[in-house]
Amino acid sequence: MRQGGNRDTSKLLMERSVPGRAGCVLPECDVPSAPLPDGALLRDELPLPELSEPEVVQYFTGLSQRNFSIDTHFYPLGSCTMKYNPKINDETAFLPGFAGIHPLQPAAQSQGALELLYRLQEFLGEITGLPAVSLATLAGAHGELAGMLMVRAYLQARGETGRTKVAIPDSAHGTNPASAAMAGFEVVELASNSQGNVDLEALHEVADDSLAGVMITLPSTLGLFDTSIVEVCRIVHNAGGLVYGDGANMNALLGRVKLGDLGFDVAHLNLHKTFSTPHGGGGPGAGPVCATERLAPYLAAPVVAGAGADGYRLTAPESSIGKLAGFHGNFGVLVRAYTYIRTLGAAGIRSISGNAVLNANYMMNALRDVYHLPYDRACMHEAVFSADWQKARGAGGLEIAKRLLDYGFHAPTMYFPLIVPECLMIEPTESETRETIDEFVDALKRIDGEITQDAELVRSAPHTTPVARLDEAQAARRPDLRWRGG
Numbered sequence: 296m297r298q299g300g301n302r303d304t305s306k307l308l309m310e311r312s313v314p315g316r317a318g319c320v321l322p323e324c325d326v327p328s329a330p331l332p333d334g335a336l337l338r339d340e341l342p343l344p345e346l347s348e349p350e351v352v353q354y355f356t357g358l359s360q361r362n363f364s365i366d367t368h369f370y371p372l373g374s375c376t377m378k379y380n381p382k383i384n385d386e387t388a389f390l391p392g393f394a395g396i397h398p399l400q401p402a403a404q405s406q407g408a409l410e411l412l413y414r415l416q417e418f419l420g421e422i423t424g425l426p427a428v429s430l431a432t433l434a435g436a437h438g439e440l441a442g443m444l445m446v447r448a449y450l451q452a453r454g455e456t457g458r459t460k461v462a463i464p465d466s467a468h469g470t471n472p473a474s475a476a477m478a479g480f481e482v483v484e485l486a487s488n489s490q491g492n493v494d495l496e497a498l499h500e501v502a503d504d505s506l507a508g509v510m511i512t513l514p515s516t517l518g519l520f521d522t523s524i525v526e527v528c529r530i531v532h533n534a535g536g537l538v539y540g541d542g543a544n545m546n547a548l549l550g551r552v553k554l555g556d557l558g559f560d561v562a563h564l565n566l567h568k569t570f571s572t573p574h575g576g577g578g579p580g581a582g583p584v585c586a587t588e589r590l591a592p593y594l595a596a597p598v599v600a601g602a603g604a605d606g607y608r609l610t611a612p613e614s615s616i617g618k619l620a621g622f623h624g625n626f627g628v629l630v631r632a633y634t635y636i637r638t639l640g641a642a643g644i645r646s647i648s649g650n651a652v653l654n655a656n657y658m659m660n661a662l663r664d665v666y667h668l669p670y671d672r673a674c675m676h677e678a679v680f681s682a683d684w685q686k687a688r689g690a691g692g693l694e695i696a697k698r699l700l701d702y703g704f705h706a707p708t709m710y711f712p713l714i715v716p717e718c719l720m721i722e723p724t725e726s727e728t729r730e731t732i733d734e735f736v737d738a739l740k741r742i743d744g745e746i747t748q749d750a751e752l753v754r755s756a757p758h759t760t761p762v763a764r765l766d767e768a769q770a771a772r773r774p775d776l777r778w779r780g781g
């Protein structure tokens with residue numbers, strides 16, 4: 296499974312260097328030679344590797360193949376929707392008219408690009424049942440912030456300044472409370488009940504005239520459809536609050552349920568999850584905000600207005616919360632999402648959610664006797680297990696996730712949502728075959744067996760990767776990217 300063949304690709308470039316070897320031939324100098332600058336400005340030694348061009352290409356290609364990617368591995372990272380990204384999306388994003396357009400080009404010269412954005416707004420409004428759409432925000436969390444700033448602006452315009460609280464379920468993605476707090480709200484945690492739904496008793500307790508609204512992820516990050524969601528929206532509305540929807544998990548609902556029909560007032564989508572686009576290295580992304588007509592005046596600028604006498608144009612909604620990013624959002628991601636929607640069509644969009652939910656339930660049922668299911672009911676696009684049975688035998692969620700790397704699978708999301716101990720949150724997505732899911736299930740069963748036989752094998756995994764256990768915080772904050780010698 297591991298790439299790189301038999302060659303030892305772990306040797307650093309510097310270690311392969313052979314004095315005098317060169318990777319290029321410089322052309323004859325065709326300008327007059329000039330004396331070198333003062334010796335004080337020159338280094339005595341400049342240790343650069345001396346290599347042939349193929350060695351350099353093989354080295355860097357080898358490094359790139361050590362990564363796990365959606366094009367090389369099954370990547371069941373729950374909540375992140377790491378689905379296959381059709382290559383036609385890249386082809387359209389790279390069309391010279393789209394890739395080369397300048398964001399300051401006048402609208403008259405940008406009609407094709409603006410029309411694409413306008414149509415994408417319309418599609419997303421249709422898909423969510425929330426017709427007022429701004430594409431300007433660059434990530435899910437960015438969309439959440441925009442949506443909560445809209446809620447605040449709406450309440451302020453109505454003089455409801457006493458509504459300072461936002462209630463958020465304990466299963467929520469960490470960005471939800473962060474976004475509400477950044478928008479100036481006080482965050483109140485909402486308990487989940489034993490089925491994983493919002494606890495209605497707890498909701499009633501906070502539903503008073505200090506409630507600005509709630510932020511609800513649907514399906515929840517437990518991978519469950521909250522069967523009391525209509526009631527949740529009703530309670531919040533009766534109390535005078537608004538319902539924000541975290542639509543990052545729309546993969547489960549596409550073409551079947553519209554957030555607007557359920558009672559949501561405003562939601563964001565993660566185009567880089569649900570509507571494909573390579574993601575995982577921190578972007579680029581797009582987190583459009585979709586809202587009801589009454590929140591339309593507050594959308595982030597710009598939005599694209601429909602074809603009038605001068606064609607499509609960019610406008611700022613009347614009471615807009617303003618610009619939250621440069622220009623029109625991450626245009627390339629928007630082109631990919633548009634292409635994705637157009638290539639699939641309405642029936643294809645609907646089949647995404649059908650297959651995503653089928654794949655997740657198939658996997659969940661294949662594993663249910665071996666891994667503990669804390670919320671034992673039909674799941675949506677992902678299944679949340681606890682590895683507490685395995686932990687009791689000597690290796691928990693982290694170790695199992697690391698051991699999966701040895702089997703050639705990217706690890707699932709671990710330790711999130713926080714309310715499930717030893718959490719393994721697995722999202723197969725719709726784009727994987729039954730055979731792949733079977734192999735993955737088989738690997739998880741084998742790892743369970745290994746824990747019984749020889750827990751140390753799992754505890755010390757991974758055994759096949761170039762490096763084993765990284766300090767993940769330091770790896771993200773102080774990456775070691777440069778050869779320093781010695």
Ligand SMILES: *Cc1c(COP(=O)(O)O)cnc(C)c1O
Nearest residue numbers: 374434435436468470541543580
């Ligand atoms: C991914 C995700 C987010 C945040 O999206 P980003 O684009 O990473 O900012 C928010 N909520 C849920 C449920 C998510 O899965």
